[in-house]
Amino acid sequence: MLPLFDEKVKVENAAPALLLVIRPHATVVSVSFKMSNKPVLYTHIISPAGRAAELTIKALNLDVEIREMNVFKGQHRNDEFKKLNPVQTIPTLDDNGFLLWDSHAIIIYLARRYGAGTDLYSEDFQQQARINAALFFESSILFARLRFCTDNLTVLGKSSIPEENLQRALEGLQRLENLLQSDYVAGDHLTIADLSCVSSVTTLHLMLKPSREEFPKTFAWLDRVAKLPYYEEVMARGLKAAGELMQTLGARNSAN
Secondary structure, three states: OOOOOOOOOOHHHOOOOOOOOOOOOOOOOOOOOOOOOOOEEEEOOOOHHHHHHHHHHHHOOOOOEEEEOOHHHOHHHOHHHHHHOOOOOOOEEEEOOEEEEOHHHHHHHHHHHHOOOOOOOOOOHHHHHHHHHHHHHHHHHHHHHHHHHHHHHHOOOOOOOOHHHHHHHHHHHHHHHHHOOOOEOOEOOOOHHHHHHHHHHHHHHHHHOOOOOOOHHHHHHHHHHHOOOOHHHHHHHHHHHHHHHHHHHHHHHHHO
16 A cells, blocks of 8 residues: 655645545644543544544444544654554544544444444344445445545646546446445445445545436435435535545646
8 A cells, every 4th residue: 555645745835625535544733632531533524534434423423522633734644643543544543542543444343332223233244244345345446446546636746637547436436336236335224334435435426427327326325325414514524625625636736
């Protein structure tokens, strides 16, 4: 895996919006690393993985302190954060001293520990396996292809995303369309797999602008997930920032 930032990128000169998909888990300014009397999530709104964790927190109705990191000030590289997460990525969870990173691990943990009585992560081994398969699909296909697109803007400094990368991302969306055999990605009800996938899919849609006619099952699924009472609160600001970022970087890179 590539480092969080290419060493050639001058972070201090980056546009404020440049926090987009700086890895599934990017990192923020003057945030406190002090212990809290409740779980703490270190994240940023522009991170799809961070939004997946926040959606899960909302779905479980948990009282979690959200601390936004600032990668542009190098906060993910400081010694304090490195003690919390040696991989130096976001989202990172601190649950009363239990430290965990990677959004998929975080949302499984939250659902297992705090989701008793919910269907977000089943107790049935076979259903768990389906949910896990969808999470791995999100990580290895959806997010990976999103990153291969956005790296052109954020790391390589290109003014546009190569057509080949866009086509591979579109093919990833086609795989999701094929995967959707029920109302949700892992069966007939909402699970953490949906909360993970929707964060990357909606960001991919900003770039690819697929049509409902091409992906009817995907759009129907998105409509269902968007009806969640907490969806807009978590997703709107991050997607707006992501869209603005792509425009800003494209224009800035063209001028250089």
